[in-house]
Amino acid sequence: MLRVEEVPEIARRAGERERADAERYPTETIRELHECGLIAAGFSPANGGSGWTCLDAVRAVETLAAESPSAALIVAMPVGFAGITEAVGYLAPEAYRAEWPEQLASIAEDFHAGTHYAAANSEAGAGGSFDATKTIATRTADGWRLSGAKILASGGANADVFFSIAKVTQDDLPGAGVVEGFLVSTRAPGVTIATDWDGFGMRSTESHSVRYQDVNAVRMWGFPNFFVVAQPLSYWFCLFAAIPLGCAAGLLAVMSTPAPASPAVRLRLAEARMKYEALSAYLHETAAAWRPAAGPEYAGRVLRTKTYVSQEATKLCAELFALGGGRHYRRNDIAARLLADSFAGTALRPPLALALDGLLAQFED
Numbered sequence: 238m239l240r241v242e243e244v245p246e247i248a249r250r251a252g253e254r255e256r257a258d259a260e261r262y263p264t265e266t267i268r269e270l271h272e273c274g275l276i277a278a279g280f281s282p283a284n285g286g287s288g289w290t291c292l293d294a295v296r297a298v299e300t301l302a303a304e305s306p307s308a309a310l311i312v313a314m315p316v317g318f319a320g321i322t323e324a325v326g327y328l329a330p331e332a333y334r335a336e337w338p339e340q341l342a343s344i345a346e347d348f349h350a351g352t353h354y355a356a357a358n359s360e361a362g363a364g365g366s367f368d369a370t371k372t373i374a375t376r377t378a379d380g381w382r383l384s385g386a387k388i389l390a391s392g393g394a395n396a397d398v399f400f401s402i403a404k405v406t407q408d409d410l411p412g413a414g415v416v417e418g419f420l421v422s423t424r425a426p427g428v429t430i431a432t433d434w435d436g437f438g439m440r441s442t443e444s445h446s447v448r449y450q451d452v453n454a455v456r457m458w459g460f461p462n463f464f465v466v467a468q469p470l471s472y473w474f475c476l477f478a479a480i481p482l483g484c485a486a487g488l489l490a491v492m493s494t495p496a497p498a499s500p501a502v503r504l505r506l507a508e509a510r511m512k513y514e515a516l517s518a519y520l521h522e523t524a525a526a527w528r529p530a531a532g533p534e535y536a537g538r539v540l541r542t543k544t545y546v547s548q549e550a551t552k553l554c555a556e557l558f559a560l561g562g563g564r565h566y567r568r569n570d571i572a573a574r575l576l577a578d579s580f581a582g583t584a585l586r587p588p589l590a591l592a593l594d595g596l597l598a599q600f601e602d
């Protein structure tokens with residue numbers, strides 16, 4: 238069992254490794270995060286986890302991001318996957334309820350064995366929207382077969398399993414939603430993982446493109462119309478907001494150590510701390526209310542939280558960086574890296590432009 242209070246020490250080690258080499262995929266850190274149980278923490282103790290809530294996971298990702306934003310981003314995907322999979326079983330329709338325990342147990346077993354799950358959902362030009370997904374899944378005699386092209390799959394070839402959304406027909410899956418989720422072995426025939434990542438920030442995440450050509454999936458995740466029935470995305474949105482927020486915490490620590498002599502700069506740092514604490518409290522309150530199938534009101538709250546926290550945390554990083562002066566004005570300086578990493582928060586699902594359109598639509602309703 239891992240307690241959230243143990244995460245700062247784990248994060249400190251991740252930060253040391255990141256500072257030694259910020260460009261290389263953090264293999265050792267991800268291994269430690271599997272071994273200490275952080276990645277599986279969202280499962281119940283009966284399923285080999287620590288029974289973490291969404292709030293626990295947010296606190297852990299925020300803490301980790303302050304030291305190693307790339308590691309925080311890489312693990313946000315499987316951490317969310319575990320927490321969601323643990324929580325949604327009771328929503329399975331009658332026909333799928335009997336098989337749910339087997340699905341949950343087999344995924345939890347994978348996590349226990351250190352199998353690394355990564356998200357390969359985004360598609361070029363889709364703007365983060367599920368409706369615009371072009372990857373398709375067709376039913377075969379033995380399961381499901383996927384074809385399509387994904388971008389920005391953090392973890393790339395270091396992952397063992399991708400979870401990917403794809404469109405399915407009603408003939409293949411009566412009651413299906415616009416998209417369904419599938420698990421795909423990264424080493425299955427027909428999977429091609431490119432080496433095309435050259436990010437502005439998050440350099441070591443290896444967020445490459447992936448192509449599926451008639452790939453046999455391991456299984457479908459969840460049950461028909463899973464994303465509408467279980468409404469799982471809000472869990473990840475809370476985790477994504479925790480990443481730029483952690484970057485702001487990291488920058489605040491960098492700028493405050495040693496404490497600056499200038500009273501004016503100290504005042505700016507005190508103001509920055511107040512902003513950080515306010516953003517953190519907003520996110521924590523939203524995450525504490527997470528539950529599956531929470532409904533449109535909660536979805537709106539999460540959209541506002543993710544949008545506001547990501548945007549304001551990124552601005553806060555810029556303000557803090559500006560206080561650093563020439564000392565930190567180097568591409569590989571820790572402050573410069575935290576600043577660049579923070580901008581990933583506004584790109585992560587839902588990307589800022591789409592989120593703002595979503596907010597406006599809610600306002601018009």
Ligand SMILES: Cc1cc2nc3c(=O)[nH]c(=O)nc-3n(C[C@H](O)[C@H](O)[C@H](O)COP(=O)(O)OP(=O)(O)OC[C@H]3O[C@@H](n4cnc5c(N)ncnc54)[C@H](O)[C@@H]3O)c2cc1C
Pocket residue numbers: 310314355356357358359360361362363364365366388389390391392436438439442444581584585586588589590591592594
């Ligand atoms: C560092 C990093 C790591 C990531 N890791 C992963 C990962 O592991 N797995 C994964 O699946 N994805 C990942 N992503 C992708 C991310 O979650 C977003 O889904 C993706 O960035 C959105 O696509 P885009 O901004 O490239 O969209 P584009 O399609 O290029 O759109 C560009 C902009 O236009 C806006 N736009 C496009 N169409 C519309 C529309 N119809 N209405 C309103 N606005 C529109 C978009 O919102 C966006 O802001 C990662 C992204 C980054 C930056």
